[in-house]
Amino acid sequence: MLQQLEKLSAFIGNTPLISLRNTNTPLWAKLEYNNFSGSSKDRAGYSIIYNGIKAGHINEDTTIIASSSGNLAIAVASICKMLDLKFIPVIDPNINSAYEALLNILSYKVVKITERDHTGGYLLTRIDTVNRLHTTIENSFIADQYGDPNNYKGYYGLTKEILACPEPIDYVFVAVSSSGAITGISSSIKAERPDIKIVGVDVEGSVIFNAPPVKRYISGIGASQVPPIIENALIDDVVILSQTDIVKGCLELLNEQVIFAGASSGAVYLAAKNYFRQQSFPKPPNSLLVFPDKGHSYLDTIYNPEWAAQLAHKLQSATVA
Ligand SMILES: Cc1ncc(COP(=O)(O)O)c(C=O)c1O
Known part of the structure; x- marks a missing residue:
């Protein structure tokens, strides 16, 4: 299995690095959506499965289970399909319909929970379900992006690629969710x-860096639990964006750079552009921005003007209430 998996590594990493145009300070973008299954989570998924096999926790008959409705689920589902491993993603009703359809094709079985936990969200029910499946399915393995250090170790290769940038980099901007990318890179x-x-x-609404508490409507960025692996990260600064600013960042990225990318990419683009606005430098710093996924799965949300208008309204009424 390891040999088969190693063949896949040719399609993960070494993603394009491009220089963005017309920005006040030089911005470089790492187009991580060019990975095998379409996001930088391929690095995490590969590392978790590869090291699980190497440590003897995964063999040909193992069932892999993961609590994810997003890019990690797609990455692990794709890897498991390549290896003929059974994969069970535990998803919730917030999943985007394209991802649900894809997971239904790629997975052994999809478990969709519908019951909310006592916080009103689905996270705790998803975690409970994953743990229950793990205890009832013999020879099963949890691909745990929040707690498995192999998540962040999967990003060491990305660091090498960042350091190979034609211009020496001064700043790296990374969107945070499970914190694998920022922990590994930093x-x-x-x-x-x-x-x-x-x-x-x-x-906003994410608990990772104590952002102001509001309901989150944008997927991919942020988390409702502090990921244990983040304690290994070395972060110099944090920028918290509102959800309406993230929509703005995505549209600016599309209009100014002709890059059709997901929420996290729009977020880091806006954050990096604003970061240096009030500062003057003898030599403008070089920044590298990690763009994790493409915009297709955000067509019904961020790129839908009606949805965006409703978002502003929903956030406003939530603040007033
Ligand atoms: C959309 C999106 N945002 C952010 C990230 C970074 O996430 P994490 O902190 O989970 O590594 C990823 C990783 O692939 C992603 O796909």
Whole structure:
């Protein structure tokens, strides 16, 4: 299985690095959506499964289980399909319909929970369900992006690619969710270049960096639990964006750079553009922005003007109430 998986590694990483145009300070973008299954989560999924096999926790008959409705589920489902491993993603009603359709094709079985937990969300019910499946299915393995250090270790290769940028990088902007990307990049980059500043980008309503509490309507960025692996991260600064600013960032990225990308990419783009606005430098700093996924799965939300108008309204009424 490991040999088969190693063949897949040719399609993960070494993603394009491009220089963005007409920006006040030089911005470079790492187009992580060019990975095998369409997002940077391929690095995490590959590392979790590869090391699970290597450690003897996964064999040909293992069932892999994951609590994810997003890119991690798609990455692990794709890898498991390649390896003929059974995969059970535990999803909830917030899943986007394209992802649900894809998971239904790629997975052994999809478990969709519908019961909310005592916080009003689905996270705790999803985690309970994953744990129950793990205890009832013999020879099963949880692909745990929040707690497995192999998630962040999967991003060490991305650090090497960042350090190979034609211009020496001064800042890296990374959107945060399970914190795998920022933990892997920051811990390995600082070992070689402690002067490079790491800026985490998060969304209002996410608990990772104590952002203001509001209901979150945008997927991909943020989390409703503090990921245990983040304690290994070395973060210099954090930018928290409102959800309406993230929509704005995505539209600016599309209009100014002709890049059709997901919420996290729009968020880091807006954050990086604003970050240096009030500052003057003898030499403008070089920043690298990680763009994790494409915009297709956000067509019904961020790129739908009606949805965006409703978002502003929903957030306003929530604040007034
Ligand atoms: C849409 C999106 N945002 C953010 C990230 C970074 O997430 P994490 O903190 O879970 O590594 C990813 C990783 O692939 C992603 O797909």
